[in-house]
Amino acid sequence: MTTIHRRPSASAEDTTKSDVVEMAWDPITRIVGSLGIYAKVDFKQKAVRECHSTSSIFRGYSIFMRGKDPRDAHFITSRICGICGDNHATCSVYNQNMAYGVAPPHLGEWIINLGEAAEYMFDHNIFQENLVGVDYCEKMVRETNPGVLEQANNTEAPHAGEHGYRTIGDIMRSLNPLEGEFYREALQMSRLTRDMFCLMEGRHVHPSTLYPGGVGTVATLQLFTDYLTRLMRYCEFMKKVVPLHDDLFDFFYQALPGYEHVGQRRVLLGCWGCLNDPAHCDFRYEHMSEWGRKMFVTPGVIVDGELVTNDLVDINLGIRILLGSSYYEDWVDDEHEVFVTHDPLGNPIDRRHPWNQHTIPKPAKRDFNAAYSWTMSPRWFDGENHLSIDTGGGPLARMWSTALNGLVNTDLVQATGSSVRITLPKTALKPETTFEWRIPKWSNAIERNRARTYFQAYTAALAIHFVEQALDEVRAGRTETWTPFKVPDQAISCGFTEAVRGVLSHHMVIRDGKIANYHPYPPTPYNGSVRDVYGTPGPYEDAVENTPIFEENPPERFKGIDIMRTVRSFDPCLPCGVHMYVGNGLEKEYTHSPTGVVKPY
Template sequence: MTATKPKPAAGKKPGELVEMAWDPITRIIGNLGVYTKIDFANRLVAECHTTSSLFRGYSVFMKGKDPRDAGFITSRICGICGDNHTTCSVYAQNMAYGIKTPPLAEWIINLGEAAEYMFDHTLFQDNLVFVDFCEAMVKQTNPSVLARAEATAAPGRDIHGYRTIADIMRAYNPFEGEVYKEALKVSRTTREMFCLMEGRHVHPSTVYPGGVGTMPQPTLFTDYLSRLISILDFIKKAVAMNDDIFDFWYEALPGYEEVGRRRVLLGCWGSFQNPDVVDYKYETMTNWGRAMHVTPGIVVDGKLLTTDLVDINLGIRILLGSSYYKDWAGQEEPFVKYDPLGNPVDIRHPWNQTTLPDPGKRDFNDKYSWVMSPRWFDKNSGEHLALDTGGGCFARLYTTALAKMVDTPYVKSTGHSVQISLPKSARLPEMTLEWKIPKWSNALERDRSRAYFIAYAAAMSLYFLERAMERMRGGDMRVFAEFDVPDEAIGCGFHEAVRGILSHHVVIRDRKIANYHPYPPTPWNGSPRDSYGTPGPYEDAIQNTPIFEENGPDNFKGVDIMRAVRSFDPCLPCGVHMYVGGGQTLKKIHSPMFGASHG
């Protein structure tokens, strides 16, 4: 089960538990707080609760609105991956209106989304995650590791040009390091690529149900291509540096694989539609889901449970238990009793959910979070699985690798790995990168996969560009389809936000929204204990995490816990506020905004 294993009772002294809290932990919407009890004697996190203190209520105020506005409103859920919401909402609306996006528009959306993955992953990995691994941070938390890094040669030196591991760590230093600065420039380029396709970042102005408002013309695609080729060197170097630094980490700190480790329980809802197959009909969702260029799927203990979007859709359950909401089951009539294929739809499915907020006091034995507990019901085992997304990239590569369905000239899935081919770029030759399924689902592997997924998105966009230009040169310039809003309809959209699974469920009645529920990745990752007592993925991953930091309780930075949480990509780290027990509060700024000296 996902519940943490019971710890051996012997040797555990209750007096040594120190309460530590980080609240808020990141800039993410939902104000994530992590409350832990740390056992400094055994160097272990004994207990963990994650909470959110922010209620938003999109599902409440979407009711009664014009469904065509849904994409524009839900985009505002997030300030960094809003376009993923627009795209997902458009997918759901396409199904509800019974329309299909023209192929050229589908390639344009795919190109925009690929640019978003490259942009967001680069920004997060090099400007935020690596602050936890940079020289300035490691000097304060693990001086012995830094000393060892100085003496360790970097195996990928010929590719990235850094002689030792410590040189790489210095390049990650905020504001001063070369990689940090170059990543900001790359983020700018990828953002321009995004804007070419979707008009505006991060709330697209040219993505609508039925198509796009982007005007296709030869320079649209060549402008994108020239920018893409200009960042290929950076991507190839980034993969080599990631491999070097994480391989070194396993070597320098034996046992580090346990940090942020949890059972392999991954969900991926698929990304990049294939216009040759997709028709947005629920009845054929199994086929067009499997034709996506990132295969949807659910992985349990390294085995692929399903790649069928209909199964995935019907298994979604929204549980309560530790969330400030009243139960709607038994109170409200279900909106959708049967799906269009005749399968029964559960009352806890997003189509039938009604949000009944019920604020209260934070009590870790009862209710403590505004996040609900989305789970996936496995009908074979009868378990409600607390799936995580592994920061998005990890689950995407994992399911795509296992499913062996993606086969394009630049990206191939082999059944145990994903091969990514990138052409020659300014400095480096043509390269084939291979992401192999790792042994663990832990902090370092989640972080490592992010660099590989940037390469995946880059390689895929080369393919999308070729297909789009071929179609355009053939004279097919259709990018939108007309439609009328039906009186009654239902729809669901499945997509991948940058940090993981994203679904939108809509019920239209009387041409207005009767029910709308977006489920982005963070409710899955950051969910509290559900009604069965199963902890959410953050809680599960942090509990029993060993502490490798050399500092004691007085100057504890919690870097191992931060690495575990940030590996899930909860957007951005910000001010951290630590409570060290006994009424003593330690305030630390844990942000790259103040330069390396502040760590």
């Protein structure tokens, strides 16, 4: 059971003590990990005054990677997470490809793209419909906003002919966990997409056929046909999903004026790009700017809606790891080694770059005025400011960056500069359908969720392209999937891709043929970061602090649904966010509510 702890706050201004209540949701349910949200809620002004995001486990991958054979890096780092392990394995393989100076045969790279595309479809589907979707289901809305549910029951769904649900209330009922028709249908789709992944990479979620230099997958016409038959069923499903979610999310804007401010924060989005084009990607650092722009999801840093850069070299150089309010000692002093002074292009490397990071745990009692979490504070430095970028849960940043760049153009997907057009071909029961995701006005909870839906359709359309390219290779007799390599005695390298939840980079230093330093940076350290040395809150904290309260319940029965929608819109996954500290061996046990609904103690 997730517990809300309540107590009046004496720090409130312009209100009585009882108006501002300190509340804690710890742990947050329906996610993986140990995320806690500690907030001060002003019930008179119906807004969150203050928020702190915490994570209570330390894992230490960057410590025990030292001295390992670099060829084991993807097998080890895959175990960082039981959700996006293949994203880590893929990023580590990219990292190793750079270190070893090797690129897979084109067919090998298409197979990796097909595996990653299947993972995006699988994970976004199960999270959106079976985890986040519960926040918008009939049972949840009945408990938190009965007036909204009454309105939903009387509101015709604009796209009922496409998804089959007459009213918005019917859509909400279809999302009820275990009982809802759409909820159960989505579970079946998750099984299909997991099958697709295993066809390409052998095992989910820790691939068994993925290696530096390519894959061990045996490429046959039957393999890609099996993938494609499942993919077309998923495409047909997406023709229902996109209009269904548009109807649901648009209704919340209509029913609750001002709901665009729930989870809203400044547009500070980061996307590292993913899904390489083997015709351009040779994994050489010296060419990274060029092949990065050829990715099928285009990298970019977006500030206040403007594209600051799409250059992976600039993106790499700008990464800074700040400690701030986290449980670590600093390493920027004369006692700690500097591993890398300049990149392969001669650019200076900062002491706070992951290549130079030292992980020195310093456990302490939680103190919101000092250290309070095991999550560090990664930032992106633009030359003047350390920006607290977020990933928009992954898809929002990916779609926004790809749209603004306007570089992707295939038969089925086109980036226009302000939108992304997605065409899903004719399927068994539905005609060819085109969707268009347009850059929204806000970076908020609703738009993070909406982008997740459209990105599923985008990935499905790309996967069709990847299958066609792979089949062309096989038919031409180019069936090699792996390129031999040698491990150098000395190297520095990096890999860039997108985990399901957003930006993912792996940074490695090799000395004497062994790993001297290795730091993976997934999306959750960015999204779930804590206040840094400049006092800047992390994205979870910032988004919750900006959130108005629309829930109809009084304080004594408050569920915090608007806060939960905000946090879960980022698709939190804490195993990747923290680096396991056992302490004195004390054991702490949590019991999770089967519905994920928070209850007062």
